[in-house]
Amino acid sequence: MGLEQYKGVYIYAQQVDNELSSIAFELIGKAKELAKDLDTDVTAVLLGHNVKNLCDSLAEYGADKIIVVDDPELEVYRTEPYAHALASVINEYKPDIMLVGATAIGRDLGPTVSARVKTGLTADCTVLEIGDFPINPMPNQEQKHNQLLMTRPAFGGNTIATIACPDNRPQMATVRPGVMQKLDPVKGAKAEIIEYNPGFEENNKYVEIINIIKQAKTTENIMDAKILVSGGRGVGSAENFQMLRDLADVLGGTVSCSRAVVENGWLPVDLQVGQTGKTVRPNLYFAIGISGAIQHVAGMEESDIVIAINKDEDAPIFDVADYGIVGDLNKIVPALTQALKAELA
Amino acid sequence: MKIVVCIKQVPDTKGGVKFNPDGTLDRAAMLAIMNPDDKAGLEAALRIKEEHGAEVTVITMGLPKADDVLREALAMGADKAILVTDRVLGGADTWATSTTIAGALRNIDYDLIITGRQAIDGDTAQVGPQIAEHLNIPVISYAEDIRVEGDYVIVKRQYEDRYHEIKAKMPCLVTALSELNVPRYMTPGGIFDAYDSEVTVWGRNDLKDVDDSNLGLKGSPTKIAKASDKVRKGAGEKVTLDASESVDYIMSKLKEKHVI
Amino acid sequence: MDFSLDKKHEMARTLFKEFAETEVKPLAQEVDETEVFPRGTVEKMAKAGFLGIPVPKEYGGQGCDPLTYVMCVEELSKVCGTTGVIVSAHTSLCIDPIMTYGTEEQKQKYVKDLATGAKLGAFALTEPGAGTDAQGAQTKAVLDGDEWVLNGSKCFITNGKEADVYIVIAITSIAEDKRGRKKKNFSAFIVDKGAPGFSFGTKEKKMGIRGSSTYELIFEDCRIPKENLLGPEGRGFPIAMHTLDGGRIGIAAQALGIAEGALDRAIEYTKERKQFGRSIAQQQNTQFKLADMATRIEAAKFLVYRAAIAKATQKVYSVEAAKAKLFAAETAMAVTTEVVQLFGGYGYIREYDVERMMRDAKITEIYEGTSEVQRMVISGALLK
Numbered sequence: 001m002g003l004e005q006y007k008g009v010y011i012y013a014q015q016v017d018n019e020l021s022s023i024a025f026e027l028i029g030k031a032k033e034l035a036k037d038l039d040t041d042v043t044a045v046l047l048g049h050n051v052k053n054l055c056d057s058l059a060e061y062g063a064d065k066i067i068v069v070d071d072p073e074l075e076v077y078r079t080e081p082y083a084h085a086l087a088s089v090i091n092e093y094k095p096d097i098m099l100v101g102a103t104a105i106g107r108d109l110g111p112t113v114s115a116r117v118k119t120g121l122t123a124d125c126t127v128l129e130i131g132d133f134p135i136n137p138m139p140n141q142e143q144k145h146n147q148l149l150m151t152r153p154a155f156g157g158n159t160i161a162t163i164a165c166p167d168n169r170p171q172m173a174t175v176r177p178g179v180m181q182k183l184d185p186v187k188g189a190k191a192e193i194i195e196y197n198p199g200f201e202e203n204n205k206y207v208e209i210i211n212i213i214k215q216a217k218t219t220e221n222i223m224d225a226k227i228l229v230s231g232g233r234g235v236g237s238a239e240n241f242q243m244l245r246d247l248a249d250v251l252g253g254t255v256s257c258s259r260a261v262v263e264n265g266w267l268p269v270d271l272q273v274g275q276t277g278k279t280v281r282p283n284l285y286f287a288i289g290i291s292g293a294i295q296h297v298a299g300m301e302e303s304d305i306v307i308a309i310n311k312d313e314d315a316p317i318f319d320v321a322d323y324g325i326v327g328d329l330n331k332i333v334p335a336l337t338q339a340l341k342a343e344l345a
Numbered sequence: 346m347k348i349v350v351c352i353k354q355v356p357d358t359k360g361g362v363k364f365n366p367d368g369t370l371d372r373a374a375m376l377a378i379m380n381p382d383d384k385a386g387l388e389a390a391l392r393i394k395e396e397h398g399a400e401v402t403v404i405t406m407g408l409p410k411a412d413d414v415l416r417e418a419l420a421m422g423a424d425k426a427i428l429v430t431d432r433v434l435g436g437a438d439t440w441a442t443s444t445t446i447a448g449a450l451r452n453i454d455y456d457l458i459i460t461g462r463q464a465i466d467g468d469t470a471q472v473g474p475q476i477a478e479h480l481n482i483p484v485i486s487y488a489e490d491i492r493v494e495g496d497y498v499i500v501k502r503q504y505e506d507r508y509h510e511i512k513a514k515m516p517c518l519v520t521a522l523s524e525l526n527v528p529r530y531m532t533p534g535g536i537f538d539a540y541d542s543e544v545t546v547w548g549r550n551d552l553k554d555v556d557d558s559n560l561g562l563k564g565s566p567t568k569i570a571k572a573s574d575k576v577r578k579g580a581g582e583k584v585t586l587d588a589s590e591s592v593d594y595i596m597s598k599l600k601e602k603h604v605i
Numbered sequence: 606m607d608f609s610l611d612k613k614h615e616m617a618r619t620l621f622k623e624f625a626e627t628e629v630k631p632l633a634q635e636v637d638e639t640e641v642f643p644r645g646t647v648e649k650m651a652k653a654g655f656l657g658i659p660v661p662k663e664y665g666g667q668g669c670d671p672l673t674y675v676m677c678v679e680e681l682s683k684v685c686g687t688t689g690v691i692v693s694a695h696t697s698l699c700i701d702p703i704m705t706y707g708t709e710e711q712k713q714k715y716v717k718d719l720a721t722g723a724k725l726g727a728f729a730l731t732e733p734g735a736g737t738d739a740q741g742a743q744t745k746a747v748l749d750g751d752e753w754v755l756n757g758s759k760c761f762i763t764n765g766k767e768a769d770v771y772i773v774i775a776i777t778s779i780a781e782d783k784r785g786r787k788k789k790n791f792s793a794f795i796v797d798k799g800a801p802g803f804s805f806g807t808k809e810k811k812m813g814i815r816g817s818s819t820y821e822l823i824f825e826d827c828r829i830p831k832e833n834l835l836g837p838e839g840r841g842f843p844i845a846m847h848t849l850d851g852g853r854i855g856i857a858a859q860a861l862g863i864a865e866g867a868l869d870r871a872i873e874y875t876k877e878r879k880q881f882g883r884s885i886a887q888q889q890n891t892q893f894k895l896a897d898m899a900t901r902i903e904a905a906k907f908l909v910y911r912a913a914i915a916k917a918t919q920k921v922y923s924v925e926a927a928k929a930k931l932f933a934a935e936t937a938m939a940v941t942t943e944v945v946q947l948f949g950g951y952g953y954i955r956e957y958d959v960e961r962m963m964r965d966a967k968i969t970e971i972y973e974g975t976s977e978v979q980r981m982v983i984s985g986a987l988l989k
Contacts, residue, residue, distance in 0.1 A: 016504075079485070080483065103505065104504040107486070110471070111439065111470070111474040112475070112477070112484065114440070114471075115474070115475040118566075120440055120566030121440070121471055122567055124468060133568065133570055134570065135570050154467055154468060159572065159573065160573055161572040162569070162570040163569055163570060164568050165566050166568060167566065204482070204514070207511050207513040208511065209510070209512075212507060212508075214507040215506060215507055227604075283604070294877050306581075313583070313585065321580065321581055322581035323598050324583035325583075325585075325591045326586075327586060332592060332595075335591075339592045340596070340605065343596065416616065530652075531620050531653075533617050533654050533655070533669045533673055535654070536616045536617050537667070537669050537673075538668075540612055540613045540616075
């Protein structure tokens, strides 16, 4: 069967406890862009039990079509019935592109399905675009157009690669949550809803869930934080860290620190960033009153954006900061918190 | 029972990665280590062995120098080691890798296969579930705990906000998180024994029920269009401003970067 | 002549290094500050097999060679001199003489527990009046029926109060030569902790290796079974000297490790520390000092490894051991002193570890034979 028979951009609309995950909307947002370039439409695949009520919001966020597989077997996520459902949808409807969120579910479902439908899968993508493969024409190799080019970081973010899947369909990717933009929902928008059920028959791959334990969020893990407000010796005292907490709170971030702070007993060691502490990669890292010893930098240099505030203009932290402010943290930090409060109110 | 642990040799990124003067990654300067999730998987297997009795086989696919990581596994207490290496297997993506390892595993008996959730060089988390799919056995990913009860494994399967306790009949495949345990050290005597024991080496012809079109670079559905070592970030802007100007400056940058 | 290590030894080094960095380094400062014996680390080392590295497997050991053991002490000492000497005293001074001179029963009874780390060992020769000159010793052992009765005291004993098994050297007879000069004959004994009449005196407060539990041992009518005599009666002195030959290799490895650890710190620090607008590593003075230290350390390493290999292959290795210890110890002292200087004021404060290394280095020139004794051993062989 020719690859040209595969059409449309599909996304896996992840739901847990009959509640759509944010990634579902993010994927629709990205899929709309891709579909526009390919002159096609966006189909959301919704798997679960009693989930049809979720179709409206998928439509409002931009899905043109929704394929719903609604079956008691899909009550709670298990690899097998879900993989069977999604692989069956792919085999039946033949999408050109299939996007799945790189969540704890998607990173299990994606590879299983890709192996089952015999296609490639690119993990944890951060950029998706339509283009040519090879990117530049090469002698003795056909240049294919309208390919999904999937860009992903590897090696703990130290390298980036752009991947194509030119000879197999669908082109599958898992997409890192929080990277793609949701569209503004259009109230009352409707999608074409297709109900489909491939039939479920229990086999050796069905496992038994004997317990589900929901965990209240325990202490914040700085390695998972998207925004870190990190303080060093320059903060001056344990009490002064309240300023940093206030800033973190208004941004939905977490406070972390340098080794000096732990040694002074101002904060516990599990908040320490650096060679002897933790390696962090937040989207935004504030280095406040941190001089930036190499041991500290080793633990935070992979942050996406680094903003440093320090009164010493020669502080080595400025060598790794995207935005460095030479100034008095005691004045800047509270004023910044106020400004953010006003902005975000 | 028979446990197979799939392991991978990866460059060590702990304590920061090393760069060449031109900003590209200096792979030669980094130590090759056993992938952390895989090591936790091996430790889990060794603990099951201690509790229930089991034969633990480690398998890796890679260059001949991946022998080192198998010796390390033997020095920790694994019983047998298999190295799958062949020129034609090079350049494999996760599809071709999982096809290869499944082809090797068809030669041996297993009750439980443990892989790491993901390797720190690729971070894909795909090879484990794909091996299970090729072998037509159940997979349980993201294991925080693995117990064996009779013919069943009971796994604490991690999700973002919960975990499932899952029971599966063996044979099955479990992917291990490094949070699973603190792996033991090798012993000095274990190291000496490891270098005195045999590592089984398999090539293309030792893989069972595998088509050439599914192996190596040629058999990989995904192709690299472009790869670059991310150039290390240098110093950005540095400004000296008074407090209110500083706040305006930061606010404008946060808006520019869509943080707010 | 091959100066490269084989894969086994390379991997063993990787193991020791990883263990040292993960388990030992984070505690080094605390062990020094509090002078508390790192019992937790010893238990971890026992589990990892570090307490019986050169002991055959049938006696509970790892079945490796002296070189592997030496590399272990070296890597531990890179981050913590205290931890290095604990392993060295246990292995070289307690297990080794039992393995060399013990009866099968003694090996079964003692070495198995020592090599697995279930028990810790120590060695007691030095007395208040007898350091380098062993003839000044006073501790006596007298056979009384089926028991030896020990009286006297030993001082500066490493692993002192923490050990379970002690090799004790005591006078068992006094002979008179033709010219009427009295000569003490010594014998070696294995003494268990808890033997009646065996107690501990004061704990020494030391300049360096402050966590290593250095105690005075006191024997007051201490009774031990007759079969705890180690080796033939009257052969205690040669047993002690031969044991110290091995021990010196362990101390040489400790000294080597301390020097390497200090150089590592110096390389890190001088690259980071800026003075006059550039890192001090960019100053030629620093570069030349680093070069000299690295060269000297490399030379020490060859002597230490050479001695370890001699222990495995030769019956007598006194001179090799003496040269290794002399040179490695003096290297450790010179390198750590120089590194403190390179650190400047930061070198003199405790936060930066190198002053601890300098204090730890000093003892390697003193114990298990001072540098002067090593020179006597070496020159003695030359002028024989």
